[in-house]
Amino acid sequence: MKWLVLIVLLVANVAHAQLLSPGPLASAHGNIDGDDDCSKCHESGKQVVARLCLDCHKDLGGEIAANRGLHGKAYKGKACEECHIEHLGRSAKLVRWPGGAMTALDHSQTGWPLDGGHKGPACNKCHTKTSPLGKPQFVSTPTACGQCHADPHKGRFSAACQKCHNVTKWETFDQRSFDHSVTRYPLTGMHAPVACDKCHGAPPKWQPLQFSTCDSCHADPHKGQFKPKGCADCHDTKGWQASDAAIKSGGHPVVSLANGHAKVGCKTCHDRGNDKPPSKGSTCVACHANVHDAPFGNKCEQCHASIKWLGLSDSIGRASHDKTKYPLDGKHDGVACNACHSPSKPEDVRYRKVAFKRCDMCHADKHKNEFPGDDCRLCHSLNGFSPTTFGVAQHVQTGYTLDGKHAATPCSGCHPGVRPRMTWKQPKQQCAECHENPHGTQFDKEMKVGGCAHCHTPYAWKQAKIDHSTFPLTGAHARATCAGCHGNVEQGAEAAAFRGVPRTCEGCHEDVHAGQFRTGDQPAKACTTCHTTEQWKIEQFDHTKTRYPLEGAHVKLECAKCHPTEELHDGSKSVRYRLGYFACRDCHADPHGVPK
């Protein structure tokens, strides 16, 4: 048994270390070394499972899945541990290069053979990534030329450098197969068959090369006659001879020959020959009469730029609409032109005879004539039908001013209905038509005169205008709550009683004197004989008004010395004020008497 305990202690001691591992992992895997982490690489019955390896080496998994890189091309399907041998200790190498050294690797196995200039550089020139342990990483090394090489073309050409260059020598490339369309100067028409050295010289000089204008290479046979127009306005690369099509498609100097001008013969304008401007000048008004009533000026081309009399672009139409009698403001500025100038209308009414004086000339009345008049702008603006410009201030126009709490009441509080709400009629004008009358029939007389407003305002229900002169509120009565005398509706009582509330003291207050000052049902003395509404307690009771004025030593006595608190038959207590005895012997013992 002693041995067993020793064994257990020994096993427990080493259990903290790698009890079951066949050896320490390499430093790269040092963070998963330990018996708790076996399942990071191993699976029951399956030794080392590649899937588990790739759970961590995700980038490598991607390479293999894509049949890319050394692992994806040369080692796909092979067990990881065939090459990456573990449990040989922290300092053991996990990577053993085929050929014995990194530099001896046949790089073509990676699918990226090192040819030409790529043969020379050291491995780390391209494989710049390092692991957290500072070791070089090779997976997912970018293969795009631009990842390693600076782009001398400054991004003007595509990133596919190999279209022109090869890996042997940067300067040489197949000129015949070079796609000039990737440059800023695609070769079209007659430029295509021109030999490279015609433009680039020999030996070739690829850049900088002037090509922004034709006269960079070609002489101007017109001797500057058509400056500042460019050659390309009349000519194209198909040949020197300018065609009618080239001219009519926009090549004509000064004036476009599009649309209506296309139908006009050259001689109609060029009365002095095609190479000379018309004798009438080249402005529109030289040939066309001004048909606009609005002062649009003589620069017709500002709006009719493309010689298209009708169907101007939206931007031109909108920009010039301010010059009409109906500038486009608010939401009108975003409305499509043909919404007002419908193409279905004849041209003579489509623009000039659009009615716009009233909103309802274009817009339907969504309120279905609920509101008199035709001026929608009383409630709406050009910025949209909603939100309305009608607010609390405008409500006075309806004959029902929104004051006090009514001003803070949402519209739907009085104008029910689903949104958007188009019907705003509200025939109810009196308070009681919306509010419940909590007073019952107490104030029928007042309701007939001024309704609730006889006492209340819209500002606050409890700030009533009450004339309490029938029972002036003085002293503590002024400080008491209304409900103290009139009951409380909010607490669920019946309708508060404002009429018929007793005005005598005993109507509200209990008689704490237990009837000492009563004669039958009536009080022998009014409460006010001794008490005031200021406070119940009597500060200075005038004993001279009683049948026993206080004199001498009696003045200094406490009230309770003569007026004791007594327990009544019902168990309550009360101070006895009416004593019924006044003789000395009733209170004092006779010191002169003979003791019995």
Added chain:
Amino acid sequence: MLTLSLALVVLTITVILAARGWSFYWMSIQDRPEHPDFRTLRPSGMLGAGYGWIAALLIILNLSYLVRRRLGGTRFGSMAVWLDVHVFTGLMIASLVSFHSAFQLRTPIATTSTLSLAMVVITGVFGRLLHFLAPANTQQRLTAAIDAFEVEFPGMREDLVAAMAKRPGPRVAANANLLTAIASIPGWRSAAKSRRIALSMMMPHKMTPALKRAEKDLYRTSAADARAQGVSALLRTWRGLHRFFALLMIIAVLLHALVAWHYGYRWIFA
């Protein structure tokens, strides 16, 4: 003869295995993956794992000695043969395990199992030596030697018996612990020496060859009798030490084998 044969087998196998992987085992562990036989001789390789699994099977055979010892009798063969097989398998296991581990102790389990195995072997070899030193029936053999001497030189019996009785071996309790047994070693050595001196003083000056043989036998048997008790006590307690390390090794090997089996390293049984 059997012992010698088994020892030769162990030696031969060990030499063959060493020769098979000599260059591999001499390499540092980090360089071994470069060796052409790495995949075969590494602990999980076909040969390396085979050494381990065979060693595990031999452990079972080795432990059967305990069963035989418990059963007693002679139905299953001589105990001496079983002991020889026990020793042979023990040495063979040590050899195979060393080749299985490729002479690397890299983890606590490997260190524990190897060290305990080494201790099992050492204590086993030493125990076997003790067993050899503690032959049975020393008292009868001593009496026989005295009788033989009496034949050659009559009249000495009583003096010889008295001299032996005056110089007994150390008395070690039956339940003495290992330290007590070890502490008795000087006692049985000095007793043997004392008997030898006493006997030499009693020997005649002129001795025939037959008498000399009888004298020599008398020396040997008297010394064996003097140390018999101490050696027996030492062997008794030493066996406990041997068992302790054996148990430790079995637990470690069992754990190691279970983990290897669990993760799929099953040699030819996969």
